Every structure is written in C-alpha cells, then in structure tokens.
Amino acid sequence: MADKHQHDVPPNPYLEKRRTATEAKALEERVRQLENLLTEKGVVSKKTLDRVVSIYENDLGPLNGAKVVARAWIDAAYRQRLLADATKAIKELGFGGLQGEHMVVVENTATVHNIVACTLCSCYPWPVLGLPPTWYKNPPYRSRIAIDPRGVLIEFGLELDDSIEVRVWDSSAEIRYLVLPERPQGTEEFSEEELAALVTRDSMIGVARVNSFS
Amino acid sequence: MDRIVKAEVADMEGVGALPRRSGELIFHDQWERRAFALGVALHEQGEFSWDDFRKYLIASISASGDISEMLDSSGPGYYEHWLAALEKMLIEKGLITSSKDLVL
Numbered sequence: 557m558a559d560k561h562q563h564d565v566p567p568n569p570y571l572e573k574r575r576t577a578t579e580a581k582a583l584e585e586r587v588r589q590l591e592n593l594l595t596e597k598g599v600v601s602k603k604t605l606d607r608v609v610s611i612y613e614n615d616l617g618p619l620n621g622a623k624v625v626a627r628a629w630i631d632a633a634y635r636q637r638l639l640a641d642a643t644k645a646i647k648e649l650g651f652g653g654l655q656g657e658h659m660v661v662v663e664n665t666a667t668v669h670n671i672v673a674c675t676l677c678s679c680y681p682w683p684v685l686g687l688p689p690t691w692y693k694n695p696p697y698r699s700r701i702a703i704d705p706r707g708v709l710i711e712f713g714l715e716l717d718d719s720i721e722v723r724v725w726d727s728s729a730e731i732r733y734l735v736l737p738e739r740p741q742g743t744e745e746f747s748e749e750e751l752a753a754l755v756t757r758d759s760m761i762g763v764a765r766v767n768s769f770s
Numbered sequence: 771m772d773r774i775v776k777a778e779v780a781d782m783e784g785v786g787a788l789p790r791r792s793g794e795l796i797f798h799d800q801w802e803r804r805a806f807a808l809g810v811a812l813h814e815q816g817e818f819s820w821d822d823f824r825k826y827l828i829a830s831i832s833a834s835g836d837i838s839e840m841l842d843s844s845g846p847g848y849y850e851h852w853l854a855a856l857e858k859m860l861i862e863k864g865l866i867t868s869s870k871d872l873v874l
Contacts, residue, residue, distance in 0.1 A: 575847075580799055587801040587853065590866070591808060599865055600815065605807040612810065613803075616775050617794025686794070687780050 620651045621684035621734060622755035626748045628661075629739045639663060642734065651683055659684070662725055663736040664762070669716055671709070671724050671762035672733040673701040679727035681734050685757055692761065702726070712763040735760050740768040778820045779810055786828045789848050802849040809856050818859050826855035 575583070594600050614620075624646055628635040638645040642659035659681060662670040674680065678693040691697050701708050705722045709715070716722065725733040737759040743751060758764035782788060789796045797803045813820050830851040860866045 575799070580801075583850070583853070584799065584801040587804050587808075590853075590857070590860075591804055593866060594808065594812075594860075597865075599817070600808065600811050604811045604815075605804065608807040608811045608814075609803045612775055612780070612795055612806070613797075616780055617790070619794065687775060687777065690781075690783060 616686045618685045618755070618757035618760060619752070620649075620686075621681070621757070621760045622752040624649060624651070624661075624684060624734070625736055625755045625760065626752035628736055629751055630748050635736075638736070646684060657730060657732050659732050659734060660725075661734050661736050662723070664738045666738075667719070668721050668723060669709075669762065670733075670735045671701060671705055671722065672727060672735060672760075673698060673724055674727040675699065675702055676726075676728070679729060679732060681727075681732035684734055685760060689757070709763060712758070714764055735762040737762075737766045740766050742768045776810070776814070776820070779813070782824060784828075785831050786824050797849075798847075802852075805849055805853045805856060809852060809859075812856075812860075812865075817865065818863055823855060823859050826858050827851055830854045830858075 591602075591605065595602055624638065627649065628638050634645065634648075637648070638661050642661040645661075646659055657679075662672075664670055672681075674692070675698050678688055678698075680688040680692065682688070697708065702724055705724050706716060709722075727733055737755065739751070740754065743754070746754075754766050754768065756764060756766065759766045780788065795806075797806070809823060812818065813823060831848070834851065857866070
C-alpha cells in the first residue's frame with residue numbers, strides 16, 4: 557500500500573476509503589435527484605452550486621500559496637521580486653484579497669529556518685494559505701513558539717540541526733508572513749504544477765519541510 | 771454571494787469537522803462536491819442556519835458510532851452523513867416533502 561502511493565499521495569487512511577461501484581452510483585443518483593429537484597423548483601441554481609465548490613476547493617486550502625512557492629522555485633527573477641515585494645509579486649499571479657496588509661516572504665535556506673506565528677491573535681496570510689489551522693490560533697502554539705521554537709518544531713516532527721538558525725516572525729494586522737520553503741532534492745525534473753502539489757500548508761508556516769513526495 | 775469562505779462552515783471542529791488535508795477539502799466523488807455545495811449554498815441563501823445543519827450532521831455521525839472516514843471502513847463516510855443531515859434539514863424546512871421525493 558505504501559509503495560503504491562509513494563509518488564502519489566501519502567497513506568492517509570481517509571484517502572484509502574473506497575465505496576463499491578454500486579454504492580457510489582446510488583449516491584451519485586440520489587444527490588443528482590436532490591439537486592435537480594431543488595434547481596427545478598428554483599430554490600438554488602446550478603451556477604451557485606458550481607461557484608460554492610470552486611470557492612471552497614480553491615480558496616480554503618493553501619493552493620494559492622503553493623503556486624507562489626512553485627513559481628519562485630522555477631523562476632529566479634520571480635523569486636527576487638517575491639522576496640523584494642511579496643504583496644506585488646503575489647498579485648502578479650492574480651492572488652489578492654488583502655485589505656491593506658503587506659505580505660512578506662521569508663526564505664528558508666540550508667542555514668536559516670523561518671517560522672510564522674501570531675503571538676497576539678491569529679493574523680494569517682489567508683489569501684495564499686486559506687483559513688488557519690486550529691493549532692495556529694491556540695494559545696499553546698502562540699505562546700510557546702516564541703519561547704521554544706525548536707521544541708515546538710520537534711512536536712511537529714521537525715528536528716533541526718543546532719547549526720541552523722531559527723527565526724520566528726510575528727504576524728500582525730499590518731504584516732503577514734509566508735515562508736518560502738527549500739525546494740526538495742530530486743525534483744529537478746518536476747513541472748511547476750507538480751512542484752506546487754508538493755508544497756503543504758505547514759511548510760509555508762514553517763513547521764514542516766517540503767518532501768519530494770506529497 | 772461573496773467570493774469568500776464562511777468561517778462557520780470551514781472552521782467546524784470535532785465530530786462535524788470537514789475532512790481536510792493540508793487545509794484543503796477532500797472529496798472522493800463528484801456527488802460529495804455537489805452535496806457539499808447544496809448544504810453551503812442553501813445555508814448562504816438563508817434557507818437554514820448553519821448551527822441547525824451542523825446539529826443534524828453531528829447527530830448522524832454520532833449515531834453511526836464512529837467517524838468512519840478516519841478508518842479504512844466500508845461504512846458510511848462523512849458525506850453520507852452530510853447528505854442525511856441535508857435531507858432532514860430540507861424536509862424540516864419544507865423544501866422537499868419527504869425523502870420519498872427521491873428514489874432511494
């Protein structure tokens with residue numbers, strides 16, 4: 557099972573679940589009837605339903621941020637623009653929605669590891685990362701990340717060598733940080749799209765690295 | 771409708787929490803997307819409150835005894851419960867007369 561998914565998806569038990577063809581077909585039919593019934597009555601339009609799916613599938617997760625990171629990995633000039641003025645560079649890719657906040661992108665290297673937090677409340681770069689995870693908003697992460705960042709990272713499964721400098725960036729109402737993670741080795745042949753698929757939310761908050769398998 | 775996700779939908783915690791991976795929603799089949807959209811769109815149009823829908827969702831999941839999405843289970847998954855909650859909600863609000871409107 558694990559080897560089957562090595563280049564595809566991690567062995568997430570949720571993703572392993574499969575309905576039988578008969579079950580899936582019956583459910584497909586049941587929802588189709590429900591949808592038709594409601595659209596024919598004029599209660600809801602198919603266009604609205606399409607839009608809801610599109611919004612929640614694309615804007616809820618970190619897909620936009622992942623695209624920004626993938627572009628920065630393959631395009632050195634974009635990377636420079638991103639590090640110089642992230643708000644502008646992110647807008648270049650068509651991602652906006654910020655209301656006066658500035659985006660700052662901090663780059664992980666072999667010697668520096670960046671982590672983003674918001675010690676006061678829960679400021680988060682939602683136009684690129686979607687909605688924040690629960691732990692990001694909880695007091696234990698918010699208070700401990702500033703005091704013991706290495707210890708918190710270990711709890712996330714990331715043990716950093718002592719030689720690596722850890723920088724914690726405290727988001728505010730004015731400035732939202734995004735981590736540009738290191739491009740994993742062995743991805744030289746990957747397309748921009750394949751690279752974006754590897755980039756996780758946690759890697760852009762800085763509590764994880766990007767692996768060459770998603 | 772604003773092009774913005776509703777926190778009360780996206781941020782549900784505990785038993786009713788949406789199946790997500792790295793923040794993104796997980797859908798296996800197309801019907802799950804449509805059922806999801808029906809629930810969210812009808813709520814956004816003011817047909818029912820999210821709290822009421824969520825109560826039915828949690829009740830359905832709890833009654834089944836486990837959150838089988840998290841296991842390698844052949845039992846009903848999250849969106850089967852979602853669909854059951856949605857149908858119950860729609861019957862209560864008179865938007866469908868009964869689930870007999872549907873060939874089940």
